[in-house]
Amino acid sequence: MQNLYTTFLLFLISTSTLYAQNGQLTGQVVNAAGQPVSFASVAVKKTKAGTIANEKGEFILKNIAKGKHTILVTMVGYESASQEIEIIDGHPTEVKIRLHETTNTLQEINVVGNIGITKVKPQTIQYASKDLISQNGGTAGDILKAMPSVAMGGSPNHNRDIRFRGLGNGYTQVLINGQPIGVSGNNRETVLDLIPANQIERIEILANPTADVVSAGVNGVVNIILKKGVPATKLYETIGRASFTADHQGGYNGGLSLNGRARNLTAGANFDRLYRIVENKSTGEILKLNNAGEKTEAQNQKKNENKKFTNNSAKGFLGYNTKGWDFYTEYLYGDQTEDKSKEERTTIFDATNKFKSGKFVLSPELRKVYFHSPSARITKNLGKHEFQLAYNYNKSGENKTQNQNEYALLETNEPVLNKTPKMQKVEDRISLNTHLPGLYWLSSIVKNTTLKVGYQGFYTTRTIARTTDAYDEKSNTWKPKDEGKNNFEANESVNAMYATFQWHTEKLKTNFGYRHEIADIRTKASSQTNYSNGHYSTALPSVHVQYFLSSKTYLASSVGRRIRRPGFNDLNPYVEIKSTTEQKVGNPDLRPERAWAYEMGVFTQIKDFNIGANLFLRDIRDLIQKNITEENGIFTEKQINLRGAKTSGIELVSAAKIGGWLNVNGNYSRFWSKISSDDINNGDQLKDQFAWTAKVLADFSLPSKINAQIISNWVGPKNTVQEGEGKVHFVDIGIQKTFGKNNALFLRATDIFDNLKKHKYTNTATQVSNTYEHTQGRIFSVGASVNF
Numbered sequence: 001m002q003n004l005y006t007t008f009l010l011f012l013i014s015t016s017t018l019y020a021q022n023g024q025l026t027g028q029v030v031n032a033a034g035q036p037v038s039f040a041s042v043a044v045k046k047t048k049a050g051t052i053a054n055e056k057g058e059f060i061l062k063n064i065a066k067g068k069h070t071i072l073v074t075m076v077g078y079e080s081a082s083q084e085i086e087i088i089d090g091h092p093t094e095v096k097i098r099l100h101e102t103t104n105t106l107q108e109i110n111v112v113g114n115i116g117i118t119k120v121k122p123q124t125i126q127y128a129s130k131d132l133i134s135q136n137g138g139t140a141g142d143i144l145k146a147m148p149s150v151a152m153g154g155s156p157n158h159n160r161d162i163r164f165r166g167l168g169n170g171y172t173q174v175l176i177n178g179q180p181i182g183v184s185g186n187n188r189e190t191v192l193d194l195i196p197a198n199q200i201e202r203i204e205i206l207a208n209p210t211a212d213v214v215s216a217g218v219n220g221v222v223n224i225i226l227k228k229g230v231p232a233t234k235l236y237e238t239i240g241r242a243s244f245t246a247d248h249q250g251g252y253n254g255g256l257s258l259n260g261r262a263r264n265l266t267a268g269a270n271f272d273r274l275y276r277i278v279e280n281k282s283t284g285e286i287l288k289l290n291n292a293g294e295k296t297e298a299q300n301q302k303k304n305e306n307k308k309f310t311n312n313s314a315k316g317f318l319g320y321n322t323k324g325w326d327f328y329t330e331y332l333y334g335d336q337t338e339d340k341s342k343e344e345r346t347t348i349f350d351a352t353n354k355f356k357s358g359k360f361v362l363s364p365e366l367r368k369v370y371f372h373s374p375s376a377r378i379t380k381n382l383g384k385h386e387f388q389l390a391y392n393y394n395k396s397g398e399n400k401t402q403n404q405n406e407y408a409l410l411e412t413n414e415p416v417l418n419k420t421p422k423m424q425k426v427e428d429r430i431s432l433n434t435h436l437p438g439l440y441w442l443s444s445i446v447k448n449t450t451l452k453v454g455y456q457g458f459y460t461t462r463t464i465a466r467t468t469d470a471y472d473e474k475s476n477t478w479k480p481k482d483e484g485k486n487n488f489e490a491n492e493s494v495n496a497m498y499a500t501f502q503w504h505t506e507k508l509k510t511n512f513g514y515r516h517e518i519a520d521i522r523t524k525a526s527s528q529t530n531y532s533n534g535h536y537s538t539a540l541p542s543v544h545v546q547y548f549l550s551s552k553t554y555l556a557s558s559v560g561r562r563i564r565r566p567g568f569n570d571l572n573p574y575v576e577i578k579s580t581t582e583q584k585v586g587n588p589d590l591r592p593e594r595a596w597a598y599e600m601g602v603f604t605q606i607k608d609f610n611i612g613a614n615l616f617l618r619d620i621r622d623l624i625q626k627n628i629t630e631e632n633g634i635f636t637e638k639q640i641n642l643r644g645a646k647t648s649g650i651e652l653v654s655a656a657k658i659g660g661w662l663n664v665n666g667n668y669s670r671f672w673s674k675i676s677s678d679d680i681n682n683g684d685q686l687k688d689q690f691a692w693t694a695k696v697l698a699d700f701s702l703p704s705k706i707n708a709q710i711i712s713n714w715v716g717p718k719n720t721v722q723e724g725e726g727k728v729h730f731v732d733i734g735i736q737k738t739f740g741k742n743n744a745l746f747l748r749a750t751d752i753f754d755n756l757k758k759h760k761y762t763n764t765a766t767q768v769s770n771t772y773e774h775t776q777g778r779i780f781s782v783g784a785s786v787n788f
Helices: 001-022 140-144
Strands: 022-031 041-044 050-051 058-064 066-075 081-087 093-098 113-114 118-121 124-128 150-152 162-164 174-177 200-206 220-226 234-247 252-262 264-287 294-323 325-350 355-362 363-381 385-409 422-443 449-472 477-481 487-505 508-525 532-550 552-565 576-578 582-585 593-606 611-632 634-658 662-676 692-702 706-715 723-725 728-737 743-750 757-763 767-775 780-787
Touching: 022 041, 022 066, 041 058, 050 058, 050 140, 066 093, 081 093, 093 294, 140 150, 162 174, 162 220, 355 767, 611 662
Parallel strands: 022 093, 174 220, 582 634
Antiparallel strands: 022 058, 041 050, 041 066, 066 081, 113 118, 118 124, 124 200, 150 162, 200 220, 234 252, 234 780, 252 264, 264 294, 264 767, 294 325, 325 355, 325 363, 355 385, 363 385, 385 422, 422 449, 449 477, 449 487, 487 508, 508 532, 532 552, 552 593, 576 582, 593 611, 611 634, 634 662, 662 692, 692 706, 706 728, 723 757, 728 743, 743 780, 757 767
């Protein structure tokens, strides 16, 4: 009996010791956007331990043996994920496991369209950068130009800023990781050719966002999601990626990223450098008319531009999570140096075509744009509640120096270079400082509902200083011209409170939102003694409804109110010289536009084919419109407020899988607009609106892990009473060979047929002009990327 007691006692001691060596694992399963994934399966490999995550994606595994283990997480509609963890004596281990949606899943009710590169959600389009092999070595602008309803601003083949649904850049808000950022040009547009494609995970366009998204952007929001490096899956791991691309013109793009994990701590950094050459040529004719419409003078123009861009961009991040707390901080930096040489030849003839005079102008220009953007956020998950506090700071600027040397031009089109030219030097210094605080509280107490309330702030100060020096030949010195008269300062503050309420059933999803903004805008020019003040209080309600007829068909509808505030250059009252015949002047009295946005769409999928259609309408009040006047041969552009306008359109998207080796995505969009005003603009369409876009993207899966892609892109014409542009068409091609662990070699051909030609015209009562512009295409690039 004593031996039996001794044996039993030893068994208890050994069992207690065994359990003392075991530990507990807690964690959460989230998707690529950081949102919880409900009811995922969680298992410890080579053991019997396993569980199912709750509605918040949270799970607990007890009595896990001490040591290193591999956790396997699976969920329908997502790629499985594994992660290495370590159990230590008496210490609970906490992890966050990220799942990525399966690229070929067609049955998931929230993502019904997912063929090839296009992912279609209700009134949302997503493109993943890894799928656009024809844009390897490019920029954010190169990715965007392939998306439905999009055309890019800037010279052809130089994609600076976005034109979405036929309208100018002021109608679309660009975000990076969900936040506005100081990657801006001299107005308010985002300089998209500064962001390398290597740093982008995906780009999504939200046509009519919910109330918790910034209100700016009458046409919608473009959200650029940056990569966080290659995700580490082991407890201690460092991995990275290197890439390099070079083209036959001497351009190149190289990047390096590193990402590491040590238990609950993650960190990473990347750096990219891009060098690109853009050559542009144009010819044009200007006819001056008298009151009877007869020609009084003719001007012939030839322009040659050569632009060399050098972009540097870098990012570093640090993250830590423990016990439901998630800490994340990030620093973004970028700069772009544009070295531009420009020459213009203008010959002037009288009504009988007799030579009168000519001028030859050389205008070298050096421009640098830069930005710094540190940010931090703290998120606390409380089960059915979540709280986040965030802060972003953006500091950006632009420094530009332009020299203008004007020579006489003979009838033979030869410049007179042996005489001192008229010389002028213009320097612009622009600085922008922006603070973006924010917080929200999210609660899911009641089944099938989510309430989110929050605050977003936007505080910015922008200063513009311009100095002009003219060369005095008599004294052989440079003398200030209008010094200090072109200084301008703008201060803008926006405070927004919002609330959204989501309710859903198996087939119905709704989102009711309300956002209220109070904005103050103060501007001051050097000629003013006081600031010009504007104060606006705006109510911005919204309703979004999605109804799923089946797992493959949905109807979506939304209505909301959006706003467009004037750009900084639009407010600046001073003259900006654009060319020898064009200038721009701002208007400090501009009021913001307000618009009601209406959307209705349908989407369905039949086996390996899908098709969708979307109708939209924007009812705009206090329309900001470009007005062009002409005096003494100079066209002056100025923004003014008109009564309003309506813009509308239809968007068609379709995709098909053919034979397991070909995916085809196609889209066509048609746009209309009509201005309401008391002047000549009444009944005209908006100045910057192009008529339509059409795109066809074909992806080929070939043997030996070779993929090819062809993108055909058409952008329709612009036609208004005063000005217009012709349509353009171009084709990009990419070929990629994958080897090893996602390593790749690739070839890219941009505008392979070299047909990026654009016709522009203006038409006033006293002047008619036609310009034909051509940017060199047929650019071939080769490159490679390696993961390590």
